Amino acid sequence: MVLVLILIAVGSVVFHVFSPWWATPIASNWGYIDWTIDLTFWITGIVYVVVLLFMAYCLWRFRYREGKKAEYDPENTKLEWLLTGGTTIGVAALLIPGLFVWSQYVTVPEEAVDVEVVGQQWIWSFRIPGADGILGQSDARRIDADNPFGLDPDDPNGQDDILIDAGEDLHLPLGQPVRMLLRSIDVLHDFYVPQFRAKMDLVPGMITYFWLTPTRTGTFDILCAELCGVGHHEMRGLVVVEEEGAYQAWLAEQQTFAQTMAEAGIKAENAVKLAMGGDETSASRSGASQWNARK
Numbered sequence: 001m002v003l004v005l006i007l008i009a010v011g012s013v014v015f016h017v018f019s020p021w022w023a024t025p026i027a028s029n030w031g032y033i034d035w036t037i038d039l040t041f042w043i044t045g046i047v048y049v050v051v052l053l054f055m056a057y058c059l060w061r062f063r064y065r066e067g068k069k070a071e072y073d074p075e076n077t078k079l080e081w082l083l084t085g086g087t088t089i090g091v092a093a094l095l096i097p098g099l100f101v102w103s104q105y106v107t108v109p110e111e112a113v114d115v116e117v118v119g120q121q122w123i124w125s126f127r128i129p130g131a132d133g134i135l136g137q138s139d140a141r142r143i144d145a146d147n148p149f150g151l152d153p154d155d156p157n158g159q160d161d162i163l164i165d166a167g168e169d170l171h172l173p174l175g176q177p178v179r180m181l182l183r184s185i186d187v188l189h190d191f192y193v194p195q196f197r198a199k200m201d202l203v204p205g206m207i208t209y210f211w212l213t214p215t216r217t218g219t220f221d222i223l224c225a226e227l228c229g230v231g232h233h234e235m236r237g238l239v240v241v242e243e244e245g246a247y248q249a250w251l252a253e254q255q256t257f258a259q260t261m262a263e264a265g266i267k268a269e270n271a272v273k274l275a276m277g278g279d280e281t282s283a284s285r286s287g288a289s290q291w292n293a294r295k
């Protein structure tokens with residue numbers, strides 16, 4: 001048994017060192033998050049090895065011997081202080097760095113630009129403010145086939161918003177801080193790009209956010225990290241980090257909200273002519289309370 005415990009301790013360390021499962025190379029400014037995870041590994045790893053070796057030592061040192069009797073020691077103030085103090089320092093060391101990193105994670109720098117991430121079962125879509133830098137107001141109640149983002153057609157800020165439909169890749173310019181505004185239109189999702197070391201829940205009815213600066217070019221997977229239904233595993237996307245020039249060229253090819261609504265309007269007109277129906281958009285426009293993507 002002593003040998004088994006020692007082998008488990010040594011084996012775990014050796015497996016960790018030679019494991020093929022290391023983090024992907026980082027692609028954002030969040031080296032702090034890696035640092036915090038490393039610290040957690042060191043603290044929990046050392047405690048794990050020490051506890052195993054201590055158990056092995058006790059098994060051997062206090063093994064059965066003829067005539068030996070165990071000592072009864074229910075109150076040992078010194079030992080209790082030592083264990084309580086040690087545990088307190090260990091737990092504090094695990095938690096405190098995370099609080100510092102978190103405060104930076106949600107403190108968005110002035111120069112950050114907004115990008116909206118919209119999650120729904122089981123697709124990602126994105127919205128980028130146009131030249132005005134402001135995202136127009138949105139409301140889940142306005143969502144329909146022609147307006148999948150639920151934008152307010154009367155809000156001037158929304159007209160130039162660039163819509164990246166489901167299935168298309170999100171592009172981000174290298175070195176530009178971005179504030180990711182996360183919006184879900186059905187259930188809980190979680191936006192996660194492993195190379196960015198950044199993730200956050202999308203919560204229906206509210207807008208959550210964090211920020212990051214992409215630090216190298218490349219194409220990275222977007223995963224949903226919240227079990228969000230039977231299609232959860234298919235909820236994937238791609239984010240392309242590229243140089244400013246390539247980014248601007250891509251941006252110029254994208255459609256604005258005004259353009260998509262104009263197209264939908266032509267389609268609707270044709271449909272009305274065919275069916276002699278009423279105005280199908282007026283009901284969805286009226287009375288809906290609004291919440292703003294900008295805080």
Ligand SMILES: [Cu+2]
Nearest residue numbers: 189224228235
């Ligand atoms: Cu999801």
